[in-house]
Amino acid sequence: MPEALNLVDDARPAQREAALELLDFLETQAPFPGPARIGLTGPPGAGKSTLLDALVRALRQRGRSVAIVAVDPSSQRSGGALLGDRARVRSARADPGVFIRSMAARSRLGGLADATHASVTILAAVFDCVFIETVGVGQSEAEVARVADSVAYVAQPGAGDVLQYMKAGVLELPDVFVVNKSDRPDASQTAAELATGLSLSEPGAGGWTPPVLLASARAGTGIDAVEAELERHYRHILESGELDARRRRAREAFVIEALTRRYGSFGLDRVGGPDAVAERLREAGQSSFALVGELSRRIERALAAPAAPR
Ligand SMILES: Nc1nc2c(ncn2[C@@H]2O[C@H](COP(=O)(O)OP(=O)(O)OP(=O)(O)O)[C@@H](O)[C@H]2O)c(=O)[nH]1
Ligand SMILES: [Mg+2]
Structure with a gap:
């Protein structure tokens, strides 16, 4: 798997050609719909990686393999730093059912969106589930929304944040909202504000109303509901034709x-x-x-x- 991904990053003509052939084959021949491609966005420090870790553990328990593309357009940090916790990365490395691909820099050949699209295409051919994590800052968020089937927005408790989200237009893209850190006292207030903010915006396209969930990635509460809503959304868009x-x-x-x-x-x-x-x-x-x-x-x-x- 790393070999196939490295091929995509390789600028030499022969390698470019081989990568192109592989990608071309996968995109045209892989059975539809294949695994869910789930985007996780949200402000820095909201707990995206911690939540993802909890989701991955839940999926692994049921024997599902998982690939993670961690996109950080603003930094050159290594995969370990990106995912926050070294121990987590170490445990993932020991498990062949979990694969983490860190994309901290734009490749020489193109933008982050290019590399993400190619990586997701390859990973979706191998793993049961593909996650794309990115910090929700403008452009990168829209890019993730484009490669993902479903987008979960991870927010954290905080007064006034919801208004900022609305101003920035971030409430329009996500399919599922998660107010993480529900172990903090102000979490339910934030969730209520978010739900109000959403009810004021345009009704979701295709008959889907984005749910607002409370979870604590740290305490491991509410994780099942996040997983269930993501699955429900995937089924919804599959049946409505929106996935296609x-x-x-x-x-x-x-x-x-x-x-x-x-x-x-x-x-x-x-x-x-x-x-x-x-x-x-x-x-x-x-x-x-x-x-x-x-x-x-x-x-x-x-x-x-x-x-x-x-
Ligand atoms: N209290 C509390 N803290 C949490 C929870 N989830 C994550 N955190 C903490 O929040 C901090 C940021 O967590 P990350 O998972 O690295 O957040 P992130 O959104 O991935 O951060 P970036 O990738 O840097 O944008 C860490 O110190 C976590 O331990 C939670 O449910 N409750
Ligand atoms: Mg993170």
Whole structure:
């Protein structure tokens, strides 16, 4: 597994080619829907890693294997520091059913979103469940929402935080809210404010109302409910067709971002813009990875050619 992931990070042409073939195969041939891809976001220190650790333990007890992609766009910290607790990482390392991939820096080849999309594609082929943890700061959060099927927002007790969340628009993306540290006295107040804030915002798309849960990752309480709600959400979007739509949007966003970052929207427009990307991905057997390669070549040819006479 590390070999396959390292391949994705390798900039050498032959390795690029091999990685592309692998990703192309996985995206087009892996059975739908495969494992749930669950995003965990929230402010720094809310307890995302601790909660994830509790969730992983619960899943392991039932024999499910778990992969974690820990995304930290703001730092170069190592995986150990990212996950907070060395002992936790050590126990995970001893367990072949748990795999942790830390992504602290943008790869040379592209953005964090690129690397995350590729890593999740590989890990979903191997593990029963894939988690993506990221600190909820603007861009990274939206990126995670794009690769994940379900997004859990981990908040912590604190007066005034909910108003800030609303202002920042973070209440719009998540499917499940968890007020962690429910061992603290102000937790239920925060949960109530959050529920009120949510009731004031637009009703969720597709008939899903995001639940607000209380949990203490430290005390191990409320973890089962978090797991149950995530599972309920996954089933809900699977049955409604939203899961398929989300995965498709994730692939579209990946292609559009990869091309826009390299060539600008001007470059993307040379091959028909975002609509053309969506159209091409609908064609059977076309993976997002292969499409990035193909459209890159076309854009480069178009940019190299003299402008067509008007
Ligand atoms: N009281 C209490 N503290 C908790 C709980 N869960 C986590 N913490 C503590 O909160 C701190 C931050 O926990 P992390 O799990 O590292 O939080 P995080 O959201 O992953 O942090 P970043 O990855 O740095 O954004 C640690 O000191 C944890 O021990 C909880 O349920 N109750
Ligand atoms: Mg963390």
